Amino acid sequence: MSVDRNIARVTATTAVHAGRIVTNPTPPIDLSATYHLPGVDAGGESYAELIAGRGPTEGGLVYQRMWNPTTAGFEQALAELEGLPEAVSFGSGMAAISACLLAATAVPAARGKRHIVAVRPIYGGTDGLLSKGTLGTQVSWVDDVAGIAPALAARPDTALVVVETPANPTARLLDLDAVAAACGEVPYLVDSTFATPVLQQPARHGATLVVHSATKYIGGHCDVLGGVVATTEEWAARLRDIRIQTGALLHPLAGYLLHRGLQTLPLRIKRASESAQSLAEWLAAHPAVERVHYPGLTGGDPDGLVGPDRQMLLPGAMMAFEMRGGYAAAATVAENVRLILHAASLGGAESLITHPASLSHRNVHPDARPDAGLLRFSVGLEDAPDLIADLEAAFAKL
Numbered sequence: 001m002s003v004d005r006n007i008a009r010v011t012a013t014t015a016v017h018a019g020r021i022v023t024n025p026t027p028p029i030d031l032s033a034t035y036h037l038p039g040v041d042a043g044g045e046s047y048a049e050l051i052a053g054r055g056p057t058e059g060g061l062v063y064q065r066m067w068n069p070t071t072a073g074f075e076q077a078l079a080e081l082e083g084l085p086e087a088v089s090f091g092s093g094m095a096a097i098s099a100c101l102l103a104a105t106a107v108p109a110a111r112g113k114r115h116i117v118a119v120r121p122i123y124g125g126t127d128g129l130l131s132k133g134t135l136g137t138q139v140s141w142v143d144d145v146a147g148i149a150p151a152l153a154a155r156p157d158t159a160l161v162v163v164e165t166p167a168n169p170t171a172r173l174l175d176l177d178a179v180a181a182a183c184g185e186v187p188y189l190v191d192s193t194f195a196t197p198v199l200q201q202p203a204r205h206g207a208t209l210v211v212h213s214a215t216k217y218i219g220g221h222c223d224v225l226g227g228v229v230a231t232t233e234e235w236a237a238r239l240r241d242i243r244i245q246t247g248a249l250l251h252p253l254a255g256y257l258l259h260r261g262l263q264t265l266p267l268r269i270k271r272a273s274e275s276a277q278s279l280a281e282w283l284a285a286h287p288a289v290e291r292v293h294y295p296g297l298t299g300g301d302p303d304g305l306v307g308p309d310r311q312m313l314l315p316g317a318m319m320a321f322e323m324r325g326g327y328a329a330a331a332t333v334a335e336n337v338r339l340i341l342h343a344a345s346l347g348g349a350e351s352l353i354t355h356p357a358s359l360s361h362r363n364v365h366p367d368a369r370p371d372a373g374l375l376r377f378s379v380g381l382e383d384a385p386d387l388i389a390d391l392e393a394a395f396a397k398l
């Protein structure tokens, strides 16, 4: 892959200015569904460029499903932060992942390869998409990085390796250099939603496709759905072509909000990660808690992947904890928090708690489903002592 792995870390300054090519503080919101074409030949030429997955020409932007300058600004910014040449946005994280699966398996360049190797745990929606084979793919599941090379050796028709780090729901980290070594020539996709480009830039470790559910930290306020893939020029062209064909595009208003979200992303993720560390320590010391899964705790980062010059700058703001009292205790805590919201999703300003076995991971195969006593916790931007007090009150109901 022709990507420079010597990528600069995201700074507050780059996050504020990336992709803002205008002199006004906010980029224009262009809601046009269609555009005037200056000539038949010129319009046709622009159309040809767009369906080839490239940008428009002087012949016009043609049609919103083909190109939109507001979402293009967000894409340019995200690509810059990930240190990759391009990015392509979609209507949700699942639309982005679906497009990646199609780009890897359902295009002539795939030469008929339809097999995927994927590491569990992974977000339940992705698990379901791969397990059901809805997009015509087949999957071999493995439990860790060590499983990738044997799975690839067994299936030379593998088109893509799919990993998630930190993984949903347990925040388990995978060593991306080890993933790259195991993949060899097979491209790999990283769902980097939990980390954001502020904490980790998978292209430094050879990833070809870096996916985000932008609904989460990038939006940051639980008020917009979106997905985005940072990648090479070649893969971006494939993804744009697929976006045009499937219509899974990001709305320009959502593109505007996500671009705005990038400006405060470093501040938000660093602050939430700081609070998460104290919450994780408090939970780990609580007698009702069996185990806390958090990379910032002793034993939570066995491969030494967290640190200023490591794969991940900080341990992040996502964790999971297992209650000694199993399902009943987990349900009691989820139903008795008041400040923390019992709700799906993550990465918002407000802290959210979820029971993955009954929600996000409900349809995962029983052998791989999260423990019934496990709660996933997205630490938000509230003051940590208030969150601890809220959990204390909920734990008192046990």
Ligand SMILES: Cc1ncc(COP(=O)(O)O)c(C=O)c1O
Binding pocket: 092, 093, 094, 095, 123, 125, 164, 168, 191, 193, 194, 212, 213, 214, 215, 225, 226, 227, 345
């Ligand atoms: C890690 C991860 N990837 C992808 C998705 C799917 O994103 P969306 O809900 O934006 O489709 C989610 C949603 O929870 C997620 O947590």
